[in-house]
Amino acid sequence: MKLVAWFSALVLFASAANAELVESKLTLPGELGSAVLYSDSSKTEAGPAVVVVHEWWGLNDYARGRAQQLAEAGYTAIAVDMYGNGKSTEHPKDAMAFMNAALAEPAKMNARFDAALAILRKQPAVDASKLFAIGYCFGGAVVLNQARRGLDLAGVASFHGSLGTETNAKPDTIKAKVLVATGGADPMVPPAQVGGFVEEMSAAGVDLQLLSFPGVVHSFTNPGSTAIGEKTKMPLAYDANADRVSWEALMAMLAE
Amino acid sequence: MKLVAWFSALVLFASAANAELVESKLTLPGELGSAVLYSDSSKTEAGPAVVVVHEWWGLNDYARGRAQQLAEAGYTAIAVDMYGNGKSTEHPKDAMAFMNAALAEPAKMNARFDAALAILRKQPAVDASKLFAIGYCFGGAVVLNQARRGLDLAGVASFHGSLGTETNAKPDTIKAKVLVATGGADPMVPPAQVGGFVEEMSAAGVDLQLLSFPGVVHSFTNPGSTAIGEKTKMPLAYDANADRVSWEALMAMLAE
Numbered sequence: 001m002k003l004v005a006w007f008s009a010l011v012l013f014a015s016a017a018n019a020e021l022v023e024s025k026l027t028l029p030g031e032l033g034s035a036v037l038y039s040d041s042s043k044t045e046a047g048p049a050v051v052v053v054h055e056w057w058g059l060n061d062y063a064r065g066r067a068q069q070l071a072e073a074g075y076t077a078i079a080v081d082m083y084g085n086g087k088s089t090e091h092p093k094d095a096m097a098f099m100n101a102a103l104a105e106p107a108k109m110n111a112r113f114d115a116a117l118a119i120l121r122k123q124p125a126v127d128a129s130k131l132f133a134i135g136y137c138f139g140g141a142v143v144l145n146q147a148r149r150g151l152d153l154a155g156v157a158s159f160h161g162s163l164g165t166e167t168n169a170k171p172d173t174i175k176a177k178v179l180v181a182t183g184g185a186d187p188m189v190p191p192a193q194v195g196g197f198v199e200e201m202s203a204a205g206v207d208l209q210l211l212s213f214p215g216v217v218h219s220f221t222n223p224g225s226t227a228i229g230e231k232t233k234m235p236l237a238y239d240a241n242a243d244r245v246s247w248e249a250l251m252a253m254l255a256e
Numbered sequence: 257m258k259l260v261a262w263f264s265a266l267v268l269f270a271s272a273a274n275a276e277l278v279e280s281k282l283t284l285p286g287e288l289g290s291a292v293l294y295s296d297s298s299k300t301e302a303g304p305a306v307v308v309v310h311e312w313w314g315l316n317d318y319a320r321g322r323a324q325q326l327a328e329a330g331y332t333a334i335a336v337d338m339y340g341n342g343k344s345t346e347h348p349k350d351a352m353a354f355m356n357a358a359l360a361e362p363a364k365m366n367a368r369f370d371a372a373l374a375i376l377r378k379q380p381a382v383d384a385s386k387l388f389a390i391g392y393c394f395g396g397a398v399v400l401n402q403a404r405r406g407l408d409l410a411g412v413a414s415f416h417g418s419l420g421t422e423t424n425a426k427p428d429t430i431k432a433k434v435l436v437a438t439g440g441a442d443p444m445v446p447p448a449q450v451g452g453f454v455e456e457m458s459a460a461g462v463d464l465q466l467l468s469f470p471g472v473v474h475s476f477t478n479p480g481s482t483a484i485g486e487k488t489k490m491p492l493a494y495d496a497n498a499d500r501v502s503w504e505a506l507m508a509m510l511a512e
Binding site: 182195196197199202203205209211212214 | 438440441451452453454456457458459461462464465466
């Protein structure tokens with residue numbers, strides 16, 4: 001059985017510096033759904049690679065754009081559809097339904113994540129000792145849970161993700177460095193949840209960097225969130241400063 | 257009344273780039289004790305300035321060295337004696353007695369801190385809108401409490417400082433950005449204390465950056481702490497990585 005079927009590969013740009021960014025749409029084995037890989041085909045040296053997990057809206061342009069942005073920064077990146085159905089939405093009700101369906105099958109989510117990692121490990125420009133994962137909102141919770149599983153990840157980063165867990169990480173099981181960026185005024189990630197998470201990570205012996213931005217609400221890295229927030233009356237809004245500072249922290253983590 | 261009496265000023269070095277680092281020993285008004293100011297006399301433009309508060313050992317070479325290091329990095333810095341008696345020690349029993357005596361008089365500590373800030377504000381190379389404070393161990397708790405007072409500080413940083421408080425900061429009173437670097441295996445700053453602190457800061461709407469270093473114990477920024485830890489059987493040890501990463505985070509905060 002072939003691990004993945006390449007059903008399209010598109011050269012996004014070829015720059016003067018010989019960078020050639022390629023977007024490849026992939027299907028995951030075992031009917032797990034799809035993913036999109038971004039890589040620089042001119043890269044010859046193996047470097048860090050990143051799994052990107054989307055917000056509760058599903059694998060949309062925003063999540064794909066982040067993976068592409070990582071590839072432009074020199075990293076191989078794969079945006080994986082954690083819902084497995086290729087769907088995305090801008091309606092909170094649908095998003096909630098998609099998310100709850102995924103959360104009801106954690107083993108399937110783990111399998112999707114593992115499949116994405118397996119694809120990264122096969123890329124010529126990927127150093128398998130430097131695998132990272134980042135996630136937004138729902139995806140932030142997903143990547144933290146992957147770290148809690150004790151996977152061999154160099155680091156994970158959660159942006160405005162839920163930080164709670166029903167089962168605290170066991171001491172010394174988390175191998176990944178953990179970066180968390182959270183909005184200080186995000187009602188979905190309230191102070192008690194942030195404090196409880198930091199206590200969990202501290203007790204588990206994790207290398208943790210936490211950034212909390214005052215007055216910032218949910219989905220602050222997504223420029224499209226302000227309009228959706230206004231339309232749906234939900235506490236969603238883009239924040240340029242929090243976006244910039246948290247992205248720079250991620251860049252520093254990947255470059256280390 | 258003169259605010260301060262300069263009782264010595266020593267040129268520490270004059271470099272090829274025209275930097276001229278001056279160390280000035282000062283007495284604080286009102287019999288509050290002493291402080292040491294480090295500045296670059298060749299600097300003409302007003303920039304950030306930093307109050308440095310020592311560990312429970314008292315104002316020793318280590319704390320003075322940090323202030324000097326800040327001046328070498330281009331910032332005016334003042335190391336203030338928060339015990340007010342000029343004493344320092346390497347014996348935990350004495351340090352505990354000094355610290356408890358200081359903690360019993362919080363108004364006096366506030367007055368010493370205010371006096372140090374007043375000195376900084378009078379320096380030609382200091383921009384009064386860019387006053388910072390950093391502290392180590394006991395000093396970390398001191399600078400956090402100064403932030404909790406609502407002082408007009410641009411930022412405070414605590415290195416292996418105690419994070420607990422009897423009175424949580426009121427929402428929106430803390431003006432300073434807060435940077436906390438803590439050892440994940442420091443028994444003096446246990447996980448529940450770190451979690452409680454993050455909840456406090458988050459609820460108070462603070463711009464917070466927390467760094468937690470796994471396996472790292474108390475006093476990790478002080479190269480002399482390993483020997484004292486071995487001699488006294490206390491959980492003190494230098495950690496080069498945690499020292500470097502936390503210092504770089506401070507440099508980034510000052511440079512912003």
